[in-house]
Amino acid sequence: MAQWENIPHRFVPYKYLPLSSNAHTRIIKLHPSLDPLAPIRCSLFEINLDHEKSEYDALSYTWGIPSFTEELIVDQCYLMITPNLMYALQRFPMPTENRMIWVDAICINQEDNDEKSRQIPFMRQIYRSASSVLVWLGIDESGSDSLRRLHHYTKQSGSSVSTAEITRELGNITGLPWFHRRWIIQEVVLNPNVLLNCADVSMPWVRLVQALSTGIATEVMSSLVTMTDLWKDWILRKDDAQPHLFNLLALFHGSECQDARDMIYALAGLASDVQLRDNSDRKERSKETEERGIEKDTGNHGRTVIPVDYTISAECLYYEVVCAIRQTADQSDQMPSWVPDWRKPKIREPLWFSPSDIQGYLEPHNRSILTINSSSIHLLGKVTNNSVSAIFPDIYVESEIHKWFLDTWASLSELQPSQDNAHQHQPSEYILARLVNTVLNEKTPYGHNGLTSFNMEGFHKSWVEYRGYLQKVCEDIQQGTINPEFYKYTWNYMKGRTIFIWQDAAKSQPQYGFGPSHTQPGDTILAPGSSTFQAFFNTGMRPLNTNRSSFLLRRSSGKFDSTDRVLPGNFRLVGDCQVMLYSGRTIHDLTKESDDYAPLGFSWFQQLSIS
Incomplete structure (x- = not known):
């Protein structure tokens, strides 16, 4: 920290004046200093972002611990700031000339909610108009060492540096608090010239973008990859993206x-x-x-x-x-x-966003109730058992995911009817095939899709390709073989979810599905959309797949009436779900040709209310 013995005691606390009516924000003028330990001195002045072409940099940082213990000299007054911000300001002064810089904690009066409300809408323009964005990662010895090594690695040819080395350094750097802050997303994405700084080490943002191509299965890394994609779109002026x-x-x-x-x-x-x-x-x-x-x-x-x-x-x-x-x-x-x-x-990635055939409006008499309209909303059935599996692991560990499949398979097998009821009893490998098929949603990491076509020729081709992959996954699970591609593919959307048993509307046999961990018996399964999927299902060609557009509701009052096109009563939204429905008198082995299907009917509605 800076030495404060030479600061005159006559300084008084800095008092913000209201912004002028034609000013958007303030800019800091950092005074030059040849002594890195000298007190930081600066001035504040107003700017209009539309009328002035002021050259300034914008700081992106974390406040750190909200302890305002450091004194910044502003126009012969002092302003208390956090230690992390003081370190940043000590890092960026120029030795012989002023440096213009924008810092939210100083340029916005944090005690004035009206001023915050006025300046926040200009954040996009502030960072977009800055000459550069200076990212301050803090004083961290391990982080600065990793940043230095990563900068060196990205200058080397691809074959000379191992993926493990880059992954290790990325893991160290992204563990710093800055990478978890929400405001930094906008601050970085909007500017083409971003410089990362940790202690005395600097690295251009484009080098981090280059390093991210190695890929790490963490939430922070996934967010960074998304940030870099948005950054590229903004830099290339792809407004439609x-x-x-x-x-x-x-x-x-x-x-x-x-x-x-x-x-x-x-x-x-x-x-x-x-x-x-x-x-x-x-x-x-x-x-x-x-x-x-x-x-x-x-x-x-x-x-x-x-x-x-x-x-x-x-x-x-x-x-x-x-x-x-x-x-x-x-x-x-x-x-x-x-x-x-x-x-x-x-906790979970969304399975789907609002389908195009769903519209909603608020009820005039009670605007906390959302009324949903659709060409048809199918009542598929109700959840009967939510305790057949543990919650899918939220951290990607292949051994834990493999154990989840084995435990869930065993749990589902134990629920099967006795041998005396051979009409419904199914071999254990059939149950595993149904479980894996439900989790896969008839899609594979390699693009094989059981839903490719709704005509007979297209269906047979895509279904044969998909069944081959399904059979291979089932064999791997039975033999204890780890399948990283399958586990990583399913983990992306299964984490935080659980398998449940449900009864279809025709009450043919127990079915499988997966949904939020708080799913309860009695929750209603609805699928908006046309009757195309039902007609295709009734041909006996394949199981019914709702293509990840189903959702669970919890009824608060009213009874079902299949003759009315309005689903009576109010419902609470539980979440999205995915179900598979197999008709007929037996559950077919999905890895082999199936027997004939028996057509099933569903209640359908055009309107329902969610509170």
Whole structure:
């Protein structure tokens, strides 16, 4: 840390003045210093990002422990900052000339929620307009050594450095706190000139992008790869490649922020379907809202406008965001089941996003109830047993995944009817084939897809290819052989889920499916879509596969009525699921030709309500 003996005692705490009406933000002018241990001195001045072409760099860092113990001299006053920020400011002054730099903790008055609401919408422009983004990873000896070695490795020819060496250094670097922070995603993606700094070691961002091609199966590494893809799209000006906000929230759910409201604000600047707005004049708009009711608000290019407001709760913000993007708006004291709570850690990858044939609207009399419309919503059946398997491992360990398959196979085999009921009893290898087929969803890592075609010729070709892979996987499990490609493929969407037993609407025989770990007996399985899959299934060609578009609901009231096209009662959304349905009097061996199927009928609806 800097030595403070020479700081005059006449300095007083720095007091922010309100930003001028035509100013967007402030910029720090770091005074030059030849002595790295001298107190950091700087000035603050306002800029308008539209009218001025100021040359400045933008700092991307983590606050670290929120202990404001360090004194920064600002315009003959002092401002208390965190140690990690002080280390960063000591790293970047120039010896003989001023350096212009933007730092959120200093350029935004953190004690003023109105100012934060005003400046947050400009974050995208601030980082986009910066000459460069200086990433500060902190003072970490191990991290700086790994950054130095990784920089050296990426300069070598591909054959001279082992993947294990690059993987080790990447693992060390990505363990630093900066890589887990949510705001850094926008800060890096928006600028073409990004420089990583750890202690006295620097490395261009493009070198990290190069190193990431080796691949590591961790959530942080997956997020970094996604970041680099977005970065490339922004640098190449591929505006049509910008994702929607819901996709960004799913992709970066594991990233962290101190304020739960920033789960939205930190990513909205990268989304193609929303636009952040200054909400400092909310009092005037609230009066207008009371008079005319809440209306859909659109910004440039028809984007949904999200006001930045640090005076509302995270629950209220999440609800308003979901409603606004669905072209509705309202307020509620409690979050309905269909509103995601982005404060909670992500346990599962979504199996599917909203299918094109589903539309929803809020009920006028109770706007916490979402009414779903579809060309047809099929009632497939209900969950009867949720204890046949443990939760699929959330950490990729091949031995643990292999054990999960063996334990689940054994559990399902124990549930089979007795030998006296030969009509329903199935050999153990048939049960394993059904389990693996359910988990695979009739797809393979190599692109063999049992759903390739809905005509007879196309079906037979794709189904034969798929069955060959299915048989090989089943043999590997029985023989105790580890199959990394299969395990890694299924782990991506099975982690955090569990196998359940369910009864189809025709009550033919117990069926398999997988869904969230909190699935309960009695949960209803619905599949939106046309009746094409049912007709194809009734030809006897194949098991029914809902193509990862099913979902589980928990009924709160009402009874089912198959003659009515409206599913009565309100439901709570449990989550997405995947099921397989085998008809006929026996469960067929999926690795061999099947017997004839018996057509099954399903109740179907056009409308249901979720609260």
